[in-house]
Amino acid sequence: MDTIPLVHASLGDRELAAVAEVFASGWPAGQGPRGAALEARLTERYGVGDAVAVSNCGAALHLALLALGVSPGDEVIVADYTFPAPAHAVRYVGAVPVFADVRADTGTVDPQAVADLIGPRTVGVIAVDTVGLPADYAELTSITERYGLFLVEDAACAVGATYRGRPAGALAPIGCLSFHGRKGATSGEGGALLTTDPAHAADARLRSSFGIGSIFEQAKVVGLPIPVFTDVGYNYKLSDIAAAILQVQLDRVEELLERRRAVAARYAERLAGEDLLTLPHVPADRTHAWQSYLVTLDPRVDRAGLAADLRAQGIGAGHGTWACHRQPVYEAKQQCPVSADLFARNLAIPMHAELTMTQVDRVAEVLRGALRTHARPHGTQEGAA
Incomplete structure (x- = not known):
């Protein structure tokens, strides 16, 4: 009997060759030359201010909320019908996820449901491109701008999708991508934060590496630079092995x-x-x-x-x-x-x-x-x- 799996990654010889090149380079870890090249590629592809390659989309969502200054007790409206990563990210920063219902025809978040949930503690909205279909960003942008709220796009499932001719991932001031094994472009695991604001990218990049930046870049400095930890960071780096795979996947x-x-x-x-x-x-x-x-x-x-x-x-x-x-x-x-x-x-x-x-x-x-x-x-x- 022919077994037909629910999901299957499209990885082959080109991806293997890219990994072999990383092995030969001597730098397989995160924030190396392949990671920097991937970030440049994403920035160009999506037409954003900057891109930060990270370990997964959940990490990107967490870093986005930190960069936006979400605080304990704040409320963030999140799309309800989705993998719970957005609500988890809200909890990571001590805030409260408020769940917005979705449209019956598309499964994407209902803009009217979002508008009805806005209250005195609401600081922003995380929309989700449900299983690969973008949400109604024209309406969502209008609502969030009217009330002075941030808008984050969870485009984890939507690499390659479009909304009114624009690519999913670049439909809000901050977009978060996933490169999990079932996505349209994959490195097994992986993610990226895309943003129109380079300051948000700089904040996310620093926090993604324990708060001390790229060890690879620091090793190029003559002398003995000693990193200083000024804030709590996280180990959310994407390995150069994964970044090399993703460069091939983006070509495909x-x-x-x-x-x-x-x-x-x-x-x-x-x-x-x-x-x-x-x-x-x-x-x-x-x-x-x-x-x-x-x-x-x-x-x-x-x-x-x-x-x-x-x-x-x-x-x-x-x-x-x-x-x-x-x-x-x-x-x-x-x-x-x-x-x-x-x-x-x-x-x-x-x-x-x-x-x-x-x-x-x-x-x-x-x-x-x-x-x-x-x-x-x-x-x-x-x-x-």
Whole structure:
């Protein structure tokens, strides 16, 4: 039986050759020449003031909030339907995450929900490009500027996506990227902070290296420079090994994204007209990076049973992402009904650049059949005998 994994990284000989060059250079650690070259490449690609390569997107979000001066007791509005990294970052600085519900059609944060949550302690908003689809940044920018709030873009899933012709990651004054193994460009783990303000980048770069800057650069100085620790920093550096891999991956982004687009188009064709699921919606003013492909199941479908059936037949399946306000760690009192509904009904099916059309067709065929097996008849109430 052909096993079709939910995710698969597109790494090969070019990436291996880049790693070999780093090994030969004698500097595999962070903030070396490959890291500096990657930062320059990101700055140019996204048209921002500066870029800071870091160990992961969670680190980038944490550094962003530190650079913005978020303090204990401040409230930061965060998109609810997402991996909880943004809310975690808010907690890291002692602030309070306030969860905003999302749009039913896109799963991205609802600007009206954001506006309704603004209060006297609100200092900013973290929007999320949900599984690769950018949020409504025109509306979000208008709201945050009106109330004097910061806006951060969590573009962890959206490398290669666009909003009104602009690249995801550069849609807010600070954007955070992920290069995790399932993303459109990957080094296994990794991330970056992109910003229009070089001062924010300088703050993030210093804090990402324990607060003392690049040891590689200091080693070039004649004499014996002794770094001075003036503030608490973190070990959020990205290794030069990972940076070298990412330079190759950035060369391949369009090629890999085109393959993902082809997979998404094939799913849309093969699953069209299926009344037990709803396909992803992409508004006309943006493009999707297709980190994940989520279908929304009819309420009659037993998602757990369906996923187990797919996995038993060698097809990867997942729940999608999280309704963060439902997670015990936050003990949130508020309700986000749209997010909660998507959390209960979304199903992730295989999506990556290594899928063949034959595999996509098999996923669609098996999914269609399994839907009938795991759907209650019309009029049957959940839990009824």
